[in-house]
Amino acid sequence: MKQFTAKEVENLLKKGKALNVIDVRETDEVAAGKIQGAVNIPLGLLEFRMNELDKSKEYIMVCRSGGRSGRATQFLNSYGYKTINMAGGMIAWEGSVD
Template sequence: MKEMTAKEVESLINKGKLLNIIDVREVDEVAEGKIPGAINIPLGLVEFRMHELDKSKEYILVCRSGGRSGRATEFLEDQGHNVINMQGGMLSWEGKVE
């Protein structure tokens, strides 16, 4: 499983790189703040919404601490998607939130 730190993700955003970020937290958690531009697909819905993802694109998965996004990363990787888990999740995120 590929992983990236929150600092690495923030650095790419600050350099103007367009990232495809999927937040797998529940809707009420996301309402408290998410990485700008992140798409919310709660972990329990990933299997049912993975058809919305383009296998030619790279996605960074985020949750609160890195556990749920790690499970989602492994699942999507097994389905042929190019995915990266953000280590430490939103607890380690120091960048902007919306």
């Protein structure tokens, strides 16, 4: 499974790189703050909403600590999506949040 650290993701955003970030936390967790531009698809709904994703794009998966996003990464990879897990999750995130 491919992984980025929270710092690597933050640095890519600071450089102006357009990233496709999927936050798999629950809605109430995301309400406390999410990475700018991230789309919230709770892990429990991912199977039903993966048709909203484009297999030609690469997605960075985010959760609170990296566990749920790791599961989401493996799940989507098994269906042919290109995904990267953000290790450490939002606990490790030091960048700005929406």
